[in-house]
Amino acid sequence: MVNALLTGANASTEVPLKRRLRRAERTRQVKALVLVLPLLVFLLFTFAGPIAGMLWRSVEDREVRQVLPQTVAALASWDGTDLPDENAYAALASDILAARAAGTIAIAAKRLNYALNGFRTILTSTARNLKAVPERGTARETLGKINPAWRERTTWTTIKDASGPVTGFYLLAALDLVRNADGTIVAAPPDQAIYRDIFARTFLISISVTALCLILGFPVAYLLATLPPARSNLLMIFVLLPFWTSLLVRTCAWIVLLQSKGVVNDSLHWLGIIDEPLRLIYNRFGVCVAMTHVLLPFMILPLYSSMKAISPAYMRAAASLGAPPLAAFLRIYLPQTLPGIGAGSLLVFILALGYYITPALVGGAADQMISYFIALYTTETANWGLASALGAVLLLATLLLALVYGKLVQGRQVTGGMKN
Amino acid sequence: MSDNSSLRTPSQRIAWTATIAISTLVFIFLIAPILAIMPLSFSSSSYLTYPLPGLSLRWYDDFINSPRWMNSLKNSMIIGVASTILSMVLGTLAALGLAQWKSRFKPLVLAFVLSPVVVPGVITAVGLYFFFAPIGLTGSYLGLILAHTALATPFVVITVGATLQSFDTNLARAAASLGASPFYAFRRVILPLILPGLASGALFAFATSFDEVVIVLFMAGPEQRTLPREMFSGIRENISPTITAAAVILTTVSVILLATLEALRRRNERLKAGGA
Numbered sequence: 001m002v003n004a005l006l007t008g009a010n011a012s013t014e015v016p017l018k019r020r021l022r023r024a025e026r027t028r029q030v031k032a033l034v035l036v037l038p039l040l041v042f043l044l045f046t047f048a049g050p051i052a053g054m055l056w057r058s059v060e061d062r063e064v065r066q067v068l069p070q071t072v073a074a075l076a077s078w079d080g081t082d083l084p085d086e087n088a089y090a091a092l093a094s095d096i097l098a099a100r101a102a103g104t105i106a107i108a109a110k111r112l113n114y115a116l117n118g119f120r121t122i123l124t125s126t127a128r129n130l131k132a133v134p135e136r137g138t139a140r141e142t143l144g145k146i147n148p149a150w151r152e153r154t155t156w157t158t159i160k161d162a163s164g165p166v167t168g169f170y171l172l173a174a175l176d177l178v179r180n181a182d183g184t185i186v187a188a189p190p191d192q193a194i195y196r197d198i199f200a201r202t203f204l205i206s207i208s209v210t211a212l213c214l215i216l217g218f219p220v221a222y223l224l225a226t227l228p229p230a231r232s233n234l235l236m237i238f239v240l241l242p243f244w245t246s247l248l249v250r251t252c253a254w255i256v257l258l259q260s261k262g263v264v265n266d267s268l269h270w271l272g273i274i275d276e277p278l279r280l281i282y283n284r285f286g287v288c289v290a291m292t293h294v295l296l297p298f299m300i301l302p303l304y305s306s307m308k309a310i311s312p313a314y315m316r317a318a319a320s321l322g323a324p325p326l327a328a329f330l331r332i333y334l335p336q337t338l339p340g341i342g343a344g345s346l347l348v349f350i351l352a353l354g355y356y357i358t359p360a361l362v363g364g365a366a367d368q369m370i371s372y373f374i375a376l377y378t379t380e381t382a383n384w385g386l387a388s389a390l391g392a393v394l395l396l397a398t399l400l401l402a403l404v405y406g407k408l409v410q411g412r413q414v415t416g417g418m419k420n
Numbered sequence: 421m422s423d424n425s426s427l428r429t430p431s432q433r434i435a436w437t438a439t440i441a442i443s444t445l446v447f448i449f450l451i452a453p454i455l456a457i458m459p460l461s462f463s464s465s466s467y468l469t470y471p472l473p474g475l476s477l478r479w480y481d482d483f484i485n486s487p488r489w490m491n492s493l494k495n496s497m498i499i500g501v502a503s504t505i506l507s508m509v510l511g512t513l514a515a516l517g518l519a520q521w522k523s524r525f526k527p528l529v530l531a532f533v534l535s536p537v538v539v540p541g542v543i544t545a546v547g548l549y550f551f552f553a554p555i556g557l558t559g560s561y562l563g564l565i566l567a568h569t570a571l572a573t574p575f576v577v578i579t580v581g582a583t584l585q586s587f588d589t590n591l592a593r594a595a596a597s598l599g600a601s602p603f604y605a606f607r608r609v610i611l612p613l614i615l616p617g618l619a620s621g622a623l624f625a626f627a628t629s630f631d632e633v634v635i636v637l638f639m640a641g642p643e644q645r646t647l648p649r650e651m652f653s654g655i656r657e658n659i660s661p662t663i664t665a666a667a668v669i670l671t672t673v674s675v676i677l678l679a680t681l682e683a684l685r686r687r688n689e690r691l692k693a694g695g696a
Contacts, residue, residue, distance in 0.1 A: 028520060035517025039510040039533060039573060046570040047536050050547030057550060216449070219442040238447040244674040245454055246631050248651040249667040253453035255659060256460065256468050263456055266469050296450060325432045354540020356634055361655050371542040378546050379638065388550075391543045402538045406531065 061164030221303035306340025511576025541634035559641030583617025
């Protein structure tokens with residue numbers, strides 16, 4: 001159409017027309033951008049902003065600065081090799097009195113207690129027993145008398161480490177690491193080192209669920225891709241109905257089925273197979289069964305769309321060239337399903353990593369995944385720094401895997417095939 | 421497999437039989453739990469087990485007469501409908517824009533727009549909790565509607581985008597060349613063709629909001645509890661048969677959504693076949 005216009009046009013108007021077309025194209029692009037803009041702004045406010053805020057919280061360290069400002073200022077020049085000078089003690093005494101009056105001692109005490117167990121007692125006992133500003137030159141002695149902890153270097157290095165405004169403390173804690181008094185990063189003491197185990201558990205559950213989904217999903221996807229469309233569309237309902245059923249309904253259903261007086265135990269008892277009810281739920285088994293049930297459609301649908309794209313001619317060719325069926329399957333069919341296997345497995349794994357509701361409802365204490373602890377530290381103990389740091393680690397893992405997934409399905413309409 | 425000329429050897433027949441057998445078991449695994457809890461909601465006993473001692477509608481009666489459950493159903497509807505409308509507006513505009521926009525940043529923008537689907541619910545919820553609390557949006561309908569819109573819009577962008585991709589722009593040109601005004605062409609030509617796509621997008625958006633529970637857990641006050649949120653506490657505390665009644669109601673909604681979607685897909689395929 002453009003060519004026709006150009007050849008039809010007078011030679012003298014050719015340049016302006018070209019320019020006009022270019023300008024029209026540019027207006028079109030600007031108009032397109034304007035259409036996308038509202039969503040981008042909206043997501044900035046309701047999604048990207050909040051997540052950036054959470055990431056900032058994982059390194060932010062404000063409490064001690066706010067409650068003990070003079071102490072933080074006095075410690076700024078302290079080299080940390082010996083006890084700080086009298087100035088720092090005087091500053092602390094005056095900060096503590098001010099914080100007591102303002103009722104903010106607990107804020108700093110909570111933060112310092114994360115870094116050094118027992119700091120809460122040191123600070124609150126000092127606040128309780130400090131009657132007035134110590135006379136000039138006696139602050140060190142007075143505070144040391146109230147609580148001997150003020151004569152120890154670690155007490156002071158803890159305050160200095162927590163003076164912010166940013167800290168690696170929470171991120172290190174999320175990986176079971178601490179910075180010791182000399183500033184080197186070392187492994188956290190065993191009673192605090194729980195997060196690597198939780199990450200390992202999250203990984204283990206996710207990988208088990210992914211494997212289960214693949215084992216169960218592969219034959220189903222193969223069947224659906226091989227049957228004539230009329231029959232496979234009918235069977236597809238078995239995959240799509242659970243996919244569309246509320247997560248809560250499915251989790252609830254598994255509890256009803258698997259609990260000790262549940263349908264499965266009752267039936268087994270009635271059949272005389274068992275005498276005592278089996279423990280099928282509130283343990284790892286229940287979590288894996290329920291999560292596999294929820295995530296199986298996410299495996300079957302990408303597998304199905306990759307198998308659907310394989311021409312049966314390949315297998316016929318292999319057979320006509322004398323390949324035994326098993327060899328033809330392993331060497332011709334299976335390699336062509338690999339992108340589907342990769343996409344489905346990654347998708348299931350990514351979704352499983354962030355699971356919260358199902359393990360929280362059908363798991364025991366030893367089956368809670370990382371999301372559970374993020375939620376716990378946010379709403380129950382209000383350790384927002386640690387919650388954010390654990391969230392940052394989970395987010396990083398998820399985004400890296402999503403990047404791989406994006407590369408894997410590039411150019412293939414897996415999501416389109418999946419959702420329609 | 422047009423029965424089954426390619427299955428000549430016994431081993432192939434065995435493999436095919438095994439595939440059918442395993443698939444049947446998996447289909448049972450997928451569907452049985454959902455079917456199993458349905459009859460329990462009609463039980464006259466409060467024990468959640470078979471055989472049913474008798475049939476009754478008392479648990480549905482319980483549900484309807486409980487202000488807590490009815491309020492949660494109302495909340496789910498309000499938040500679901502409002503976030504569907506908002507995400508349809510934002511998502512359709514964005515899909516229209518993205519269909520025309522040519523830039524090397526497009527994959528990046530698309531990844532950003534779709535990222536709410538990938539990021540774990542807890543992370544979004546924690547971020548929103550910190551972000552919305554200081555500005556008074558926790559414990560409010562508006563906060564939940566905004567959050568659910570962010571989660572639902574990617575599905576609208578995907579579905580509407582897919583429809584626009586298959587839309588033949590020559591049809592709009594043909595309408596214009598036959599003298600239709602842009603508005604008339606949009607209403608009589610473009611809209612009927614992309615309507616199934618828009619409707620699927622809306623269904624996805626509604627289902628996303630209707631099913632969402634993690635963000636509601638973090639952000640809803642007692643007044644804004646939705647149906648899944650009420651089920652969550654119900655399951656935590658003690659599973660009463662009223663929950664199974666709620667589950668049946670939720671599942672019925674899902675089935676209606678799924679059936680509508682399937683009908684739209686069929687209609688679309690018919691149109692495409694007719695056009696080809």
